[in-house]
Amino acid sequence: MSRLVHNPGDKDMLSSIDLADTYVNSLELRRCPFCGEEAEVYAGSMCGRIRVVVLCSKCKCSTPSEFTGHELIGGKDIMVYDAISAAAARWNRRQ
Numbered sequence: 001m002s003r004l005v006h007n008p009g010d011k012d013m014l015s016s017i018d019l020a021d022t023y024v025n026s027l028e029l030r031r032c033p034f035c036g037e038e039a040e041v042y043a044g045s046m047c048g049r050i051r052v053v054v055l056c057s058k059c060k061c062s063t064p065s066e067f068t069g070h071e072l073i074g075g076k077d078i079m080v081y082d083a084i085s086a087a088a089a090r091w092n093r094r095q
């Protein structure tokens with residue numbers, strides 16, 4: 001079971017984040033490769049998009065950012081679930 005953390009000030013994205021919370025709970029995230037602590041999912045709003053990373057709860061090492069919104073290459077609309085699952089996959093692959 002994994003935990004979703006976010007900035008409480010990000011009111012505009014809270015509805016999608018509430019939905020994402022259940023999804024994050026069902027994710028299996030590997031422990032941190034550096035310190036062995038548990039990982040968590042962070043979501044924050046940034047320029048009208050939601051930025052998602054998986055990061056270590058202790059040493060704060062993290063995956064690169066995944067963003068929601070319209071993809072320039074491929075033209076897909078990235079939803080918050082897509083961003084979370086992409087970040088989780090990167091974390092578990094150690095990329």
Ligand SMILES: [Zn+2]
Nearest residue numbers: 032035056059
């Ligand atoms: Zn760590």
